[in-house]
Amino acid sequence: MPIGRLFIANRGEIAYRIGRAARAMGIETVQAFSKADADSLPVRHADHARLIGPPQAAKSYLAIPALIEAAKDAGADAVHPGYGFLAENAAFAEAVEEAGMIFVGPSPATIRLMGDKASARAAAKAAGVPTVPGSPGRLEDLEAARAAAETIGYPVMIKAAAGGGGRGIRIVKDETELATQFPLAHAEAKAAFGDGGLYLEAFITNARHVEVQILGDGERAIHLFERECSLQRRRQKVWEEAPASCLDAPTRAALCASAVALAERVAYRGAGTLEYLYDATRQAFYFIEMNTRIQVEHPVSEMITGVDLVQAMIEIAGGGRLELQQSDVKLKGHAIEVRLNAEDPARGFLPSPGTITRLIVPEGQGIRFDSHLFEGYTIPPFYDSLLGKLIVHGDDRAAALRRLEAALAGLVIEGVPTTRGLHAALLAAPDVRGGRFDTGYLERWLAAEPSRLAAATEEAIQ
Amino acid sequence: MATTQVPCPLPGTFYRRPSPDQPAFKNEGDPVAVGDTIGLIEVMKTFNEVKAEIAGTLKAFLVEDEEAVMAGQPLYEIDA
Structure with missing residues (x-):
């Protein structure tokens, strides 16, 4: 209907x-x-x-x-x-x-299956998708955790089965730390999610975060290539790209095929994202979790494929079959999204609600601004700090970076501090320009470059 | 004894306890020292402690637990 x-x-x-x-x-x-x-x-x-x-x-x-x-x-x-x-x-x-x-969105059963991190891992394994070496499922107690960690090898991450969005994760480097952190993680998970279930995963150093966008109609699924979202602060993404430049063509094909296999195995309906860690040194990818919803960073996938993901998920929900064939989806160019948050980069990213006094949005070929802002709008303090997303597209990554530079320069948000200056500073960083970063990069960069942050803030305050 | 109304330092949601299953930081009638935590204000998903800047006896809360507050709105009364 x-x-x-x-x-x-x-x-x-x-x-x-x-x-x-x-x-x-x-x-x-x-x-x-x-x-x-x-x-x-x-x-x-x-x-x-x-x-x-x-x-x-x-x-x-x-x-x-x-x-x-x-x-x-x-x-x-x-x-x-x-x-x-x-x-x-x-x-x-x-x-x-x-x-x-x-x-x-997908059926309640699929949300339940893929929302529980332990059962999602099991589903991935069954579909032949590589997963980060970890415990086979939920761990009953510390003894079971010790045995599992022994098999996996330290360092390991303690994760909440009901967790998500990077919450409820602890990294431990040896058995002593495991013994102290495991009960704490259990209590924390119980308080945060009403479910104290825990599991372990190997901690991969210098990993990149890559994720595959998929669409399914409950029977057939297709992928819309991958995104690279390694630039994160406190496990929250701040800058996303599509495609992931770190992948060569055969790796990209294998990664995306694995996502389709898993989506079809769980009879996925709607838009979803399969998140992976990519180990560049081993050229290996590992499934970590699935998000059974549209994601903040979906526009970069739309920019490189021309597919409107939100329209597609509404069409499928209305009983439509997936019209697109995999061969219809072509990867074209490169897209980058930066998140503009009402946060003050110089004051520890302090959330800063307030009233927008001036707003100028850049326009032009390959520029998109997804936002609910308008001049005179008062940002309430009750919800998250995302104000908008600036998305650019170019023929290749270098062109996308140039376009982002111009678009950021043309974006004016006054009245509250924002993360605009942070992105301007990141754009100037040689490692970011060269695409050389992992999931720990941004926090190391923030710690090592306080002067850049000060400059970023000055710009933010204007 | 003078009664002082203390304004809320930030806009957001006011919480009187560290988590729903724990006791309140302070109850009416409790003694308060400078630096004591009175409650939490959630601003854009981050929690900020409200610290007492005046010592005395907490007379009354003027905002309910888990209620929305504006910056500057009277939060509690203290007898000093």
């Missing part, structure tokens, strides 16, 4: 992005909003809007009964969860379906 009226259970730039995609398909939109988001751009641009609760996310964007009630009341026939909030919550997907609506 094609979707006629879509309820958007999210906020900020992704809500606006989903709304644009839906309207382009002739679908009416109903925007959910908390009291803090009443004057937001997604609300202004939606066909309809429904207040779902007070500012705190726990009482609004995470409140399943309030969201279901609002969606039903608005006559929606489908719900798009965006990313974050309830996007990977199987109970929410179930509640949407039980209320007679379509959940724009």
Whole structure:
């Protein structure tokens, strides 16, 4: 059944992005909003809007009964969860379906299977996808962890089975550290996720983070090539590219084929991402986890393939088959995305809500700005600090870097400190220009280059 | 004894306990020393401790646990 009226259970730039995609398909939109988001751009641009609760996310964007009630009341026939909030919550997907609506995403069973890191690893192994050497599943106790770590070899990472977004990870270098950290990790996981389940993985040094974008219709899946997202701070991505320049053609083909095999094995429906660690010295990739939703950095994949991923996931949710064949998806050029956050790079990336007093957005061939900002908009303090994403595309990586330089120079956001200056400084870093970085690079660079950060901040304050 | 209203230093969500299953940092009637943690303010997903700058007795909270607050809004009253 094609979707006629879509309820958007999210906020900020992704809500606006989903709304644009839906309207382009002739679908009416109903925007959910908390009291803090009443004057937001997604609300202004939606066909309809429904207040779902007070500012705190726990009482609004995470409140399943309030969201279901609002969606039903608005006559929606489908719900798009965006990313974050309830996007990977199987109970929410179930509640949407039980209320007679379509959940724009995979089935609750798939969310559950791939959302549990231990069962996702098992599914990957069954599909023949290489995984980071680790414990076979959840560990019952410290004794089991000791035995597993012995087999894997130190250093190992203790990870929460229910964790995600880089949370709940501890690196231990020997048995003594394991003995002290394991009980702490258990307690922390229980408090954070309501599930104390833990597993172990080998810690790969100098790893790169690469991930494959896939689309599936429940039977057939295709890939839309990979992204390179190694530039991270506190395990949060700040700069993403597509494709990953570190891969040669045969490695890229093998990586993407492995993602398709796993997506088809779990009968994946919708847009999803399989995350891998890439060990450049061994030219080996290892599956780490799957995100069963649209991701923040999806635009770089759209830029290199010309496929609108949000429209594609809505079409599939409405009962459509995957129209695209793998041979239709061609990799063209290179794309880079930088995240503009309301954070002050010089003050330890202190979150800085406030009012946007001036906004100038760069335009032109190969430049895209996904954002919910407007002049006079007051950024509420209740949600994450992402203000927007500047995305550029060029014929090759060098051209994309040049375009990013020009686009960043043309971007003006005043009223709050942002990470714009950080990106300008990164653009000037020879290692970044040369594509020589791993997942630890940015934090080492930040620690070693305080003067650059000071300059970045001065620019941010203007 | 003078009663002072202490304003909230940051906008966000106010929490009176370190995590939902733990006791409150301070209850009404508790003694307060300079530097004591009164509560947490969550700003854009980061937690910031609210430290007492005046010693005395905590008279009343003017904001509920887990309530949204604006910077400058009176947060608690202290008898010094």
